[in-house]
Amino acid sequence: MKQVSTISGRAIPLGLKNVDTDVIIPAHWLKTVSREGLGKGAFETIRQTPGNPFDVEDFAGAPILIAGDNFGCGSSREHAAWAMLDMGLTAVIAPSFSDIFSGNAFKNGILAVELPQDQVDRLLEVAKDHPITIDLENQVVTTPFQDRFTFEVDPFRKHCLLNGLDEIGLTLERDASIAKHEQTRSASLPWLGAPQNKRREPA
Amino acid sequence: MASKPRTLYEKIWDAHVVERQDDGTCLVYIDRHLVHEVTSPQAFEALRLAGRKVRRPDLTLAVPDHNLPTTPRLARDGSRLPIEDKQSAAQLAALEANAPAFGIDYIDAVAPEQGIVHVVGPEQGFSLPGTTIVCGDSHTAAHGGIGALAFGIGTSEVEHVLATQTLLLRPSKTMEVRVEGKLGPGVTPKDLILHIIGVIGTAGGTGHVIEYRGPVFEKMSVEGRLTVCNMSIEGGARAGLIAPDETVFEYLEGRPYAPSGQAWDDAVEWWRSLATDEGASFDKSVVIDAADVEPTVSWGTSPEDVVAIGGTVPSPDSFADPSKQEAARKSLDYMGLAPGTPLEAVEVENIFIGSCTNSRIEDLRAAAAVLEGRKKAANVRWAIAVPGSGLVKRQAEEEGLDRIFTEAGFEWREPGCSACLAMNPDKVPPGERCASTSNRNFVGRQGPGSRTHLLSPAMAAAAAVTGRLTDVRKLMGE
Known part of the structure; x- marks a missing residue:
């Protein structure tokens, strides 16, 4: 920025x-x-x-x-x-x-x-x-x-x-926190982090 | 200690805060990211230049909609027809190349599931209650209809979400729009949201997330809820929400991206816990009596410029605020309307049934119910019905709705944003009026010099039949 x-x-x-x-x-x-x-x-x-x-x-x-x-x-x-x-x-x-x-x-x-x-x-x-x-x-x-x-x-x-800070650069430094959030969520609400995508299944 | 009662918004927000900075800015996790061709190319390019990846391509779904012509897309031999507008073609090609390059699931222009991104998300079960959903499009608010915290973002934010699956946000204020009573016959969710915007104004919800509450919404279909939440942005609110309930669960169960089996049961259990707690408070509250809502149309160039169909074009002097008087004068000049003109005397040459606001199966059914056995008036030059997705189109055809439209003199089109925003060949000519089920009546929105009257699908159908803005109730039950 x-x-x-x-x-x-x-x-x-x-x-x-x-x-x-x-x-x-x-x-x-x-x-x-x-x-x-x-x-x-x-x-x-x-x-x-x-x-x-x-x-x-x-x-x-x-x-x-x-x-x-x-x-x-x-x-x-x-x-x-x-x-x-x-x-x-x-x-x-x-x-x-x-x-x-x-x-x-x-x-x-x-x-x-x-x-x-x-x-x-x-x-x-x-x-x-x-x-x-x-x-x-x-x-x-x-x-x-x-x-x-x-x-x-x-x-x-x-x-x-x-x-003149780059927001994305700042957020990427928080990677560990984001990963931790993803882990916590996948334990409590596993479906949230994994859309099924059955769209391409054969009819 | 009992926890403080929270609103639906606060519950979803709290569940997504990754970190809170001392200055109050929060790093918020984004569960679902929808991408279309217009607001994404610069974001992908920036990622490429910085050597960055998409953090969670599996939480991202891309589909083209804004630029696509709604005329047939395949030649007789099954090959894709070229897109004449070179810039549109280039933008569509960019998405088609960027999605696989970054590992993102892509619904292509001729896939049966293609459609307007805000129709596709809920239809595919990609949009789910309790999730945070973003898209580089302000009508992302629509997904609030299934109980998701969903809002539009700019391209820099698209890039931020692609790279980090988060956004830096401050919590919004909360606003309750409570509608008491029952909507009358011929009064639809579209009339209700136009009426609400008329009451709160286009900046009424600025800085707020609206929760629509009350018996009217509890009884409303998912399609109707999506219509209402869709236009939250026209009331200034970045997002609108309706508590997810059995109606929503029934709508979503079995959809392609939705959880199934035990995961579905677990999800429903969590979704049930999200409704606003008894005793939770809102920063702002507006109460509307459903009995006051009539079939509603816009007369000006702002979505707050609305009036009941039985009314007249207002005089600019009738507004207390001098700047609104000035704006109304400009609007009426642009719209070619004189104060005091009955809305029902306004002739229209164009009819557009479609857009992310009103292109779902219920919308098409409502319009077709009015059109059945009738024809468009002679002065209606152009009437198009544009289903919101390939699946909506297919269902409508199975129900025979396409024949009702075409026999009434409508063109039956391929899915896309169409005449909502003049980015593709579907445009309203300068100086002509359009009775439109879309969401914005801004100057030039449907094409330079175009004059838009926003209304419901049933009202658009009534206007097609009579050639002027018409109270649809007069055509019902005949």
Whole structure:
């Protein structure tokens, strides 16, 4: 995982509620076997509308997106996170996120920062003309003005992000515990660890 | 000392925690991993690059569903027909190569057991009560219908499960959705879950696992329970659960991957112990009176945008929340609907009966019961019935349902995700409406510019017959 500490720059003031994963990346983009190149399809339906915030020149290459409640609802497609990364987004600020999206964002080093609606509203205003800074270490979002909004973050995720840790690598170190769990379970509930697979039996 | 009363979720969770870190994150064991072609290629590739193996290929089952065209797959000579879309073909080929390369059992595109992964899991007895089940697909929540803790994961998590058979998770909060009373005639599990999502909202279950409780669920078939739990994610909950009972045990016994003999008896004994204890508490509780649930349809572009079929398209101003007003205005603009329009006046050109929500045998029976002896209306351009698996298809054909569909003017298709998500050739054209038994009415979900109305299979059949959204109860008992 890429190390993440502070993200600073322009923020696209999208503001919409319930931005679903089909909006972030429509399904026809999901036929790829790669993680790359999905930025072209990111927010495709919104970008087809003239005057949408993604096409405002000031926001070209902006690292932050500001959205409404329930960002990333819908499908589990990690392509949503990959598409956002590919278009240069490394943080999203919203009042709430879907559970699956926030997990996918984290795994890709995208900060999903939850702030109350009134603070998000303030940032939407500031973002029109000014940059925003997200400091993960101190869990605070600041603007060039006096704004200083603190946010919560899962301590384990914060630790992984700040140190660029590979979750799978960490879990593989727990191999002995996993094996022990499997042994205990196979003693008490043997059927659980051994699907029968009679599917291929001759009829 | 008596132990603290626990919920069904807490019992399954506790039985799967391998380790708990000081910060509250848990390493959780995964019993069953379902894999399809869309969300797995990057995970397999990453394993390959890191030189990692699949820890438990025997707990993993792969089947293609999203990309597969639902037109015939075999030529007259029995050879496989090529898939025209090159990207789809490549993605399907990747799964077909990755599964054997990593030792994973694979149901191929022309096997009789092939189907939508969430139909196949329970049907094969691969999904079992009390287990943890994951799949790179948010509708994995469906398997909660047989009493499994089942949820969708992203591709990085797919890779994590393949490599370690575990996930790093924090416990969810618990939410009870209790439905009291009895559903009226013509009111189905799909109407109920649409109604529930309308009540709790699409973020109502965020951070929670829902347990559906009450007499309605106790009497509900396994197919109905799978439909309800399937759409938990549309209510924001990563998983939904219904306590496993005799109905579930009867459904699962003898299925190919299910335990048998003494192992089956032992399993059932454990499953019986999983129901939520008397006195256990939930973080959140919602009570719904079944008598309030009518045949329900969606009018907007979020699954919470639902109304009883006898109702009208709401005015954006009727919502208290200004952001919801704005969203409703956008939705109605996209849907081409004016506030105050009776839902029953809305004409539809397309009918889709299928998807992991509603493609099981009961769904097809319910639709066929409405269609029998009737034909689709002249303005209905395209109507398809897509069984959830090859086995569902075979059973439906044995019951003669395929003939009812085709005589009514439906196309009878091969199993797959089909028109639910516009990843395969089954799409709804721009600006056209579809009465759809699927789960999402998002902008562009069934194809760019498509307009989706979510409803039950019986309601979809009624819409096919009249050419507009229709209260199916008017066609019943005629």
